[in-house]
Amino acid sequence: MTQYLRYSGKYLSRKNVVWEVGISQEADGAYPAVGVLNFPADEPLVIEWRHTDKHEVICGSIATLTVTSPGDRTYEDLYTIAPGSIRLDVLRNGLLYWSGTLDPEFYEEPYAYGKEYEVALTFSDFGILDRLKYNLSGMQTVRKLLVQALGRSRMNYTEVDESLISTSLTAGGAAVRMADLMVRSDNFYDEDGEACNLKEVLEGMLQPLSLRMVQRAGKIWIYDLNGLYAGAEEKAVGWCDTNQVMGTDVVYNNAKITWSTYAQDGNLTVKDCWTNSVDARLIALNMLDGRTKDGSTYYSYHYSTNLRDWIDATDSGFTFWVNKEGAGASGLMDGVKFFKMVPQNDGTECEGIALFYTSYQGIKVGSSSNWSASLRRNSFGINPNYMKGTLAATGPALFKADGVWLPPVDDASSLRVKICVEMLMDPRFNPYESSAKLIDGVDQRDWEDKWNSRGNFVYVPITIKYRPDDSSKVYCWTNKDIVSTKVDYPVRTLTGTLGRWVECTGMNEDSPEVWGYLCYYNTEDHAARSGVVGWKKNCPAINPHTKDLVTALAKTNDGQLVPYPDFGNGGGTLWVEVRSKGWIISDGGINLSATEVIDTRGLWERYSWLLMKLPEVEILNNAQFGTEIDTEDVEYSAYINKAAKEDIKIDTICGTCESGAETARGAYFASTTGKMIRKLSRGGRTTQAEELLIGTLYSQYSERRTKLCGTADILSDGMCLYTEACQKDKRFICLADVQDTISDESELEMVELRPDEYKSDKE
Structure with a gap:
């Protein structure tokens, strides 16, 4: 069902930025009148990207819109609607900045007042993905799955940006695009036919490729850390308070990546064909016509x-x-x-x-x-x-x-x-x-x-x-x-x-x-x-x-x-x-x-x-006597920092291996040839995707990287690499960001970023 604008409003930030919000809702036709939103003076809209570690895939965000209710329970019906049917679009100086759908799980408002009280509406960009089941079949490109998932989430965006992906299919080749890779849909259904949710699907596809997904400045960015370091625009962080804190990020001892191949084995057809009732107590002996x-x-x-x-x-x-x-x-x-x-x-x-x-x-x-x-x-x-x-002929x-x-x-x-x-x-x-x-x-x-x-x-x-x-x-x-x-x-x-x-x-x-x-x-x-x-x-x-x-x-x-x-x-x-x-x-x-x-x-x-x-x-x-398909998991591991205390373990549902696993449901395939992808290339290395992921983990977690936190000018650009005046040649990635749109400021956490620079003992 089509969504039509139901409420809208705008305000001017303290730094003269025009913020405009629109709430659209599913309906049979356009609303006869668009309601006007009124905002409180403090924190009318806060957008928060909660902390995600560098190896995490989906970097979701939530927007809390606070409005003044003109009457008793004016916005109550918004929370009785099915998830995904109501969308918030945020524009900054006339350009799409953020979009997400209403989360109906949380709602409260003052019950003692009849009007002119504040109501907080919570929206999420990727939160709805874990409520939506995968519903495709056959071979699909990674891009099609991503675009289809975003479409079902009902969020609004200008484009999917893949410019910061540095992985290639071959050494020295062009950067891979998501349309170059295919996956099998049956990998996302269990043996009982139950489908994964879309969050599981996207994480499963993207993590082995070391890819992350985030919404910034109206775009959906798909990138890897090495590509971000090598190709992103650099921006200097402008601190605007005295609350900055310097610390260090985590380090890990050992990295272990386990790919569940979900190899196709055994009988592929259904065994049961009888769909009617029977009764073991009934007999029909000596009855020619039954x-x-x-x-x-x-x-x-x-x-x-x-x-x-x-x-x-x-x-x-x-x-x-x-x-x-x-x-x-x-x-x-x-x-x-x-x-x-x-x-x-x-x-x-x-x-x-x-x-x-x-x-x-x-x-x-x-x-x-x-x-x-x-x-x-x-x-x-x-x-x-x-x-x-x-032998001459057969029949119908x-x-x-x-x-x-x-x-x-x-x-x-x-x-x-x-x-x-x-x-x-x-x-x-x-x-x-x-x-x-x-x-x-x-x-x-x-x-x-x-x-x-x-x-x-x-x-x-x-x-x-x-x-x-x-x-x-x-x-x-x-x-x-x-x-x-x-x-x-x-x-x-x-x-x-x-x-x-x-x-x-x-x-x-x-x-x-x-x-x-x-x-x-x-x-x-x-x-x-x-x-x-x-x-x-x-x-x-x-x-x-x-x-x-x-x-x-x-x-x-x-x-x-x-x-x-x-x-x-x-x-x-x-x-x-x-x-x-x-x-x-x-x-x-x-x-x-x-x-x-x-x-x-x-x-x-x-x-x-x-x-x-x-x-x-x-x-x-094709071995002697036709041996069964190997369905064992494929494991990769390497030390990152032997002096560290904790290990990092990642279980994946998509992956690669050097040989075998011909019927793995979780394999990647080249869309041009249809053949299984055995190796990928990134940062000067050509090996399995999991080995490249271990290289990324090593590059980020082998030493204690600098972490900076504090209040800064709002990070309103797309995916950027950040610099800091006192950190010389270091480059930073923002891992957490709470944006107060009325003050145009960010409470941020950023961590030093390194390119892929790992070599295994075999290389």
């Missing part, structure tokens, strides 16, 4: 493997719930549904996508005195005859899993992406109990034997797609040339299973031109055991053969490793689509065909379940 509750249908499955027990209809092993609505996947083909298994006497709780399932009913056959047990069954989902096919997607964002990396060849889809393709009526010989024609035990003898390999057609953030192009992974290799040339090594990325030039979603295969087989015995039956994960895809596998491949028994996509200058989105048509079942002795459907021993008619959990996507190191 029962319904709250839009879901549920079926129960017998615990016993004795068909005569089924007549009792009380021995439920588990109940299977299905619903068309869910999360984590979209575009479900007709007949495909979300599922959830609810255990009772057996089974495990799980959820995913149901492609095919069967309901059963135990019945009596014969007379009441001479009967036998039999069964009926009903199938749901995708017809197996529609699923089977050849059965479902599309939600995408995950992959970050840009410095060296894509050092990483792999693992795609894992756990699948239940099973001939048993109850996949959690051993197979049994129930009745002729639907003999579970015989079906399972056939799967073990001839269903050693199952190939599932999928499209793994990747779209770079900065491009409309889509790339698709394929391993078709690998799985179609003749049996006489067995694929036996892990590196031979990786496949490759191909640009998708045609976008026919019903009949894609490029696709790959997930492969299900038993890595311990792919000659005599099935790759399915029970919940099984896909393995690195090979052609069907019975030869021994090399150790690395034999031990990689879950997931397909694919090359890390390296397209564009940033990250991108990867997603998995499981396709219909073109599914292949094979033993180890038959070449996969582009013309003939393999249906050895009628296995396509001999399964009762075809379920999938949501695909898992994980980033792994």
Whole structure:
């Protein structure tokens, strides 16, 4: 909502400076009349920059505006408004000097008087930042995050000044600008999805770069101490009282900087997709069409493997719930549904996508005195005859899993992406109990034997797609040339299973031109055991053969490793689509065909379940067996002054490291290349940002620097370097400043400043 001027007023200081203040408030339109502010003679406006140490980032300030209330509780409603909706702008001789929003936490006024009493209104420039949550996504430049945060704070400013930044991307290069650096938005959300506040975000971005942020003379200044020393305008402090005091600043013993990399590891996708209610007390045994509750249908499955027990209809092993609505996947083909298994006497709780399932009913056959047990069954989902096919083509997607964002990396060849889809393709009526010989024609035990003898390999057609953030192009992974290799040339090594990325030039979603295969087989015995039956994960895809596998491949028994996509200058989105048509079942002795459907021993008619959990996507190191990503913190430390008593410790959420940490959410990236930034340069040194920060800390805290306090002429300029008549060649930075605008004076604290002049033992 737009803010409109509601109150304004002006006064002349004792040094003939015109101060003007305006209070703006959110409204649907301009106020019909602007109220006039009246001020007391003493301290109508005091602006205070409280003390911040040299290594602190956000140098916030507060303004206390004291006005004379013309009537009872005239300004009370200002404190009942949401934070950020009321802004104070201060002009000095007609130019914007300070801006901030009303802090509604503190309000009091004399209650015994009806009018003409003083009311103090408190405003803050950066104070609101810790009340606002981060709300962006994807890769963002540091400048965009800063400007967006300032915009949400509702404060007014003329520009963001970066002229006093001395850090560069390379030795001897131009000073870096915040638009040159990018960060990952997911670094500012915890694992539960809770966002950091904007103060945490700005501090997290700026501190490792040794940057500070302050509002001065209508500008937002982003600077580092070395840049301030080397490039700022010098101003002489004009003392105007006799209360000056000289002292010394603090020194520190050891500096320790710890970067929490927040490295992206483990499964990146969601596991839970069932969004509907279930009730473990409900069963639907011997009901071919199941029962319904709250839009879901549920079926129960017998615990016993004795068909005569089924007549009792009380021995439920588990109940299977299905619903068309869910999360984590979209575009479900007709007949495909979300599922959830609810255990009772057996089974495990799980959820995913149901492609095919069967309901059963135990019945009596014969007379009441001479009967036998039999069964009926009903199938749901995708017809197996529609699923089977050849290498020649595949069909529309059965479902599309939600995408995950992959970050840009410095060296894509050092990483792999693992795609894992756990699948239940099973001939048993109850996949959690051993197979049994129930009745002729639907003999579970015989079906399972056939799967073990001839269903050693199952190939599932999928499209793994990747779209770079900065491009409309889509790339698709394929391993078709690998799985179609003749049996006489067995694929036996892990590196031979990786496949490759191909640009998708045609976008026919019903009949894609490029696709790959997930492969299900038993890595311990792919000659005599099935790759399915029970919940099984896909393995690195090979052609069907019975030869021994090399150790690395034999031990990689879950997931397909694919090359890390390296397209564009940033990250991108990867997603998995499981396709219909073109599914292949094979033993180890038959070449996969582009013309003939393999249906050895009628296995396509001999399964009762075809379920999938949501695909898992994980980033792994390209090391033996695909080792997990290192998520350890990165620490830097150095002595500053061994004689000092206290240490200084800084924990950061953004940072750099010399190597590794490829998936660190907290890394910096170059906006021109999208690559991770490993080193920066400042003060003649080129090293990690944390080492440069330690150099800055050493330069400021290794010796006791002179500190001066007292009353001086108001410091009304922008960011300046201050000199003092008795301190010869020393230069000072103002760390605290209380400005009385009626007297145009500052109660200040300034400390001697030094440029970066530290060298480590390794340099």
